[in-house]
Amino acid sequence: MSLIEQINKKRRDIKTDGYPMAISEWVSMYEQGELDIHPEFQRFYRWSEAQKTGLIESILLGIPLPPIFVSQRQDGVWDVVDGLQRLSTIFQFLGILKDHSNKQVPPLVLEKTKYLPALExxxxxxxxxxxxxxxxxxxxxxxxxxVSASIVLKESDETAKYDLFQRLNTGGSELSPQEVRNCLLLMINKQFFDWLKDLPTDENFINSTAxxxxxxxxxxxxxxxLRFIILSEIPEGQLKGIGDVGLFLTEKMTEIAKNRRYKRAAEKSLFAATFEVLNGALGEDSFKRYNNKKKRHEGGFLLSLFETVALGVAYNISNGTLCSEAEISKRAKSLWSTKGFTDWTSSGTTASRRLPRLIPLGRTVFSKNNHRHDSNH
Structure with missing residues (x-):
């Protein structure tokens, strides 16, 4: 496919519109529920009082603002993709901003500025x-x-919307990859977003991940x-074809969120059972490095251990092949004497190369059928 053909295809994937809107129109849409600024994302709205005052000052002085990027949902509501802090500041100044619990946020009181000290x-x-x-x-x-609106129309491809989120992730507070996924997930299936966000509130998960x-x-x-629900029972044949892990997680998440037959209850049960076992066997040491010389766990959370231990335990719970709780602690510690583990957890090893080795290893290590897990495993 030529460059021109590739560009034309991608241009068809993203359908946009745009026009300038008065602040009063933005206010009307917000009050009528036609504009969703997602107060679930409190972290995104963390401008200082000086930054907020600066925005109001710019508007009063007639300084043009960057456009607000929104994505049109199937129900016609606009999801704010980029511009959350600007709109939230405007709505707070006007005294109409609601928080994630639908409670009124205290109105904004301005500070004095270099150009307008009388704003104090x-x-x-x-x-x-x-x-x-x-x-x-x-x-x-x-x-x-x-304030101009730049609208990504509902006919646009979902992956293109995710890419747009990433490209607009500029200034202020840079979003993590999962926060960008959260934005996309809210657009696709809010119920699934709420379900996924609830999983890590499990006390055993909180304690064992520390x-x-x-x-x-x-x-x-x-x-x-998200990694747990996607990777805990993934067929081993699919592991080598993962490629970019971040993109893989996003694509699988989108696929699951759109699947009405996805068994949330069974997945939540497996999640809870896995971390109940790990918290009982290892507690807050579940995903910390084990120092064989000092005979103790050290440091903070390690993703490579999560991929091996949590996913290995989950797989064996699901298949009825999990070793005893006493063995879990011993086998988790023995990983640090296992070449098949230590070779793939060194810094510089990419996730796409690591996962095809660590996930099968974890499944073997924590199986009750594995009677000979030693340093040569």
Whole structure:
């Protein structure tokens, strides 16, 4: 296929529209439920008060803002792809912003700026001190100000929407790969998103993974849950064809989210059983390196251990072949004396090369039929 043919094909995958809209029109869509800014993503909305004031100042001064990118759902509602913080700031200033629990967010009180020091303590409406209310003339100017909409129409390909998310992931708070997937998942199937997000709230999972705050802020626990449901029972023949693991996870997630026959209850049961076993056998050491010389676990969470231990235990639970709980702890420690494990966990080993070796290894190691797991395994 020639370059021109490739470009023409991809251009057909993404159908767009766009036009300038007054802030009052954005407000109307938000209040009528025709615009979804996804308050589920609280981390994305974390501008400082100075940044928020800066945006309001720009609008009052007539400085053009970048367009808001939205994706049109099948029901016609616009999902905000890029521009969440700008719209949230505008709605908070106007006193209409709702949080993820549908509760009113306290209205924005502006700070003084270099160019407009008189903005200090200004609000859209201040009943306590009318002097701090934005003058009516400026309110009208504000509401009539234009912010362009760039719309990805519902006919567009889902993968193209995901690519768009990644390309627009600029400025402010950079999103992690799973946060970008979360955005896409909300568009495809919100119920599945809620189900997936609920999996890592399992207490045994929380205790055995012992993740620190930063990865939790970036939805890494949700990514681990996604890896679990995709890889725990994947046929070994498919492992070598994974390629780019991030893209593979996204494509499989989309496929599962669209599959109405997907057995969520059975998958949730396997997830819960796996981490109940691991928490009982190893607790918060489940995915930490084992120091053979010092005879103790050290360091933080290791993804390669999760891929070997959690997925191996899950596979054997599913097949009724799991070894005893006492053996789980011994065999997890013995991995650090196993060449087939240590060779593929060194830094620089890509996930696409690692997974075809570690997943089958974990399935073998934690099987009750494996009576001879030793350093030569």
């Amino acid at each position: 303590n200004i609000q859209w409406e201040s009943e306590e001190n009318p002097k701090n209310t934005l003058p009516k003339e400026l309110q009208l100017t504000f509401k009539r100000s234009k 993740l620190s705050d930063r990865p939790l802020e970036q939805s890494y626990d949700v990514e681990l849950a």
